Amino acid sequence: MDKSTRRKLIESYLIEGGEHGFDTVSLGSLAKTVGITKSTIFSHFSNSEDLHNAAIEFCTSSINAGSFSVNFKARNLQDLFTGLINSVTDTFTAFPMNAYLSFLEQKKLTDNGAAALDGSLNSMLRARILVALDYAVQRSWLSINDTDSFADILTPYFRRGLTITDESYWDSLMDLLKDLR
Numbered sequence: 518m519d520k521s522t523r524r525k526l527i528e529s530y531l532i533e534g535g536e537h538g539f540d541t542v543s544l545g546s547l548a549k550t551v552g553i554t555k556s557t558i559f560s561h562f563s564n565s566e567d568l569h570n571a572a573i574e575f576c577t578s579s580i581n582a583g584s585f586s587v588n589f590k591a592r593n594l595q596d597l598f599t600g601l602i603n604s605v606t607d608t609f610t611a612f613p614m615n616a617y618l619s620f621l622e623q624k625k626l627t628d629n630g631a632a633a634l635d636g637s638l639n640s641m642l643r644a645r646i647l648v649a650l651d652y653a654v655q656r657s658w659l660s661i662n663d664t665d666s667f668a669d670i671l672t673p674y675f676r677r678g679l680t681i682t683d684e685s686y687w688d689s690l691m692d693l694l695k696d697l698r
Contacts (some may be wrong), residue, residue: 523561525551528613530568558598573630577637578619581630588650590691594658595656598694601649602678605642609679618679643672678692 529550533542544565548555562568585608588600608614621638624631648662674693678686
């Protein structure tokens with residue numbers, strides 16, 4: 518089995534689904550996009566559900582490889598979170614993570630696999646935020662007693678920010694951080 522054709526089909530599914538809705542993607546349109554016949558798709562996937570599940574696996578491996586990071590050279594709380602915000606937005610605005618987010622937003626309420634991925638994303642965001650908050654505690658920018666409650670406040674804020682390109686949203690996060698201190 519040609520792995521590159523399989524991957525192209527998965528990527529095309531994610532791109533087309535992100536642009537037009539996953540429920541509207543047809544095997545015929547994917548075949549045309551990739552430059553193969555519709556029947557060739559069935560040498561890679563037994564049916565459209567198999568393709569959908571492969572896309573979930575692809576998204577899972579992408580999220581596990583996510584590389585947004587915490588800047589441990591930050592000079593203050595604002596620099597720390599500015600760096601984390603920039604890292605998160607850089608990671609999630611590029612393919613395949615942007616398609617992954619679109620997939621989750623469209624499917625998390627109706628697909629158990631997508632709902633599990635959505636939970637994994639929230640857990641990963643919370644873990645990175647906790648790392649940043651722990652660093653802030655080490656630098657005496659925050660009290661250790663505040664880290665869990667701050668993470669509970671910041672995680673949904675970060676999550677919502679992944680789908681917003683308006684910089685004022687992130688500016689309001691920085692205002693929120695000032696209020697939390």
